[in-house]
Amino acid sequence: MASNTLKKRCSKCNKNMSILTCDGCERSFCTKHIADHRQELSIEMDSIGQEYDLLRRDLIRDDNDSHLLFDRINIWERESIIKIQQIAQQARHDLRQCLDENKSQITNNCNKLADELQSNRESGDYTEIDFDLWNKQLRELRKMLEKPPIIDILEDNTLSRPIYMIKIKQKIDQQSTTQMSNCNTISNQFSELPIIQNFNTFIGDAIFTDNHHVAKHSGDSQRSTMVYLTKFYLSGIHRIRFRIEQKLNKYLFFGIVNSLEEMNRDIFNSPSLYGWMSPISRVVKSQKVVINPVNTIFNEGDEISLTLNCNIQQILLEHHRTDIIDRLPIDIRVCPLPWRVVIAFFSSNDSVRIIY
Template sequence: MASVITKKPCLKCDKGAGVTTCDGCQQTFCIKHIIEHRQELTGQLDNVGHEHDLFRQDLMHETSVHPLLVRIDEWERESITKIQVIAETARADLRLLLEQNKTQLKESMDKVTKEMQAGRELDDFTEIDLLRWTEELKHLRELLAAELHVRLIEDPSKSTSVPMIKISEEQGLNSSILRRHDIADYNREGIARVNELFRNFAGKLVLSEGGYVATCIGSYWDGSTVYGTRLYSSGQHEIRFRIDHKGSNDLFFGIKTTSDDLPVRTWTGTCSYGWWEVDQAIESVNGHRVHTDRGVRTGDEITLVLDCENRMIQFEHHRVNTVAHMLVDLRKCPFPWQILVTLRSNGDCVRIIQ
């Protein structure tokens, strides 16, 4: 008896005999449906090709930044800012030493000048005086031409891969005529008493006595403000003032950030902190001012403490034994800080006490 050959039906129509089998899915199709099956596969290939093209476009136009790259950029900016602050502090210290050296030379020269003028007016001098004046002037000229005895040292105490630098005055090399002042000494609380000077100012002011005294020669609306020479970004520092003369308007004592341009008037500044008199604490120096009878007078002494470590400043009025504290928002008033004093009456005079 002849054997019967069984053929698989078409997967699509289930009719007729399948004539071919797909190598991919291992299904059997008739002539009609094998063509449709291939067309479906072609459509799927087109979809895969479309996804391929989209991925290539995304790969070629990738704009997202890796989070670590963002952190590296932040570290770079923060490190540069810290280095710039330390460098500017070193510059300010060096300028202060240079200015003190020049001031002390001038004071020594003025002494010789007065002696010569008195000798001429009174006709009271001899060859000995002439020789002494000649030698003193020669020595002063040598000191003017000589290099200031300071050096640049690295500070190994800073925990950073970039060595920090600062200005240090060399000891044992000072002139017998000139008396150098230390940058700072310390009080019993360990706060550095800073050797400050007035330098830049806005408004109508006169600086005298080598930058230790500031005198207002304008009026209320001139908003005369004077600034210190030093920049502060670390540690605790104390500056003491005496009011040599005060008019009818309040005085301002405080700080500003050096990242802001010097304001012409204190109360229009946006990056300053401090006090109008003793109990009028004003943040950012743009609030409403409150008048009070408890202010400073001629002859009073004021101490301003800059506590950079705790981001705080302190105002002490010694006559009334009053102390006020103020926290500083570093977002508004970032380091480095600089002292500022505002005088608003003609004749107002403030002195830095060393």
């Protein structure tokens, strides 16, 4: 009786005395239930194997050519036609090379994991500790596959050039860097691509100069003037940078409106109007909303970037002097795609330049 009290009981039935303790879960099992426990481990091993198979399937299906930046490159290519086709082809090569490097890294890590899973499956040498490690590796690989490397296009804002240049460049996301996701950075030899944008219509009194890259309020300072950019935006991500050349009134307006909206001086009564009167003052469905009590306004000489993300129905303002960044979600029920960029002047001689 004394010897029985020193033995551990089976963690399954709590009746029979244990004959073996599992090093993985540190639980003890009797003769009857040790086999059941090994069966449970075998089922878990099969589950990890199935998850690996799904990852391999999705990796094979993943198509680099669906990346959003290709749309932007293709749009530029159609507008610039023959003289920039060679540059566009080089840009595609650089972008595809970066994506392929990331995909190759995932593939190599998948192969290493496959070898390890097969070896341990054949030898039966695995425990819950191994499962935790393999599941973690699978999650990291899945994250690498579903969240490609952060890539952006560098734009050359040299004003002397008739066509402004953009470049393919990969960014490094410090927060998502892991031991298994060290994607090599792209070569410094980037291809250059021009992007074309300018002012072309207005309501009120305005003049356009410098190949329609500068818009200026030319009328009565008591009446507002709205100027519109050329393009309509239906899909993709688009970024335009402006510089305020002259400004007298406290406010300017940078934003969007539905492209089918009739142009008129009552635009600020339009429900499809979204944007900013200042870096901290939004206009949402034509209603002004102050988002920050700080007294910050647009000043002469300021540079502002406006990003239109049609894919997630959002616009973003970057005020580079103050480093203020504000994201504004768009209700496409009242402001459906395609969108058009509009700037409103409130004083005579106010002017804005498109940098790129």
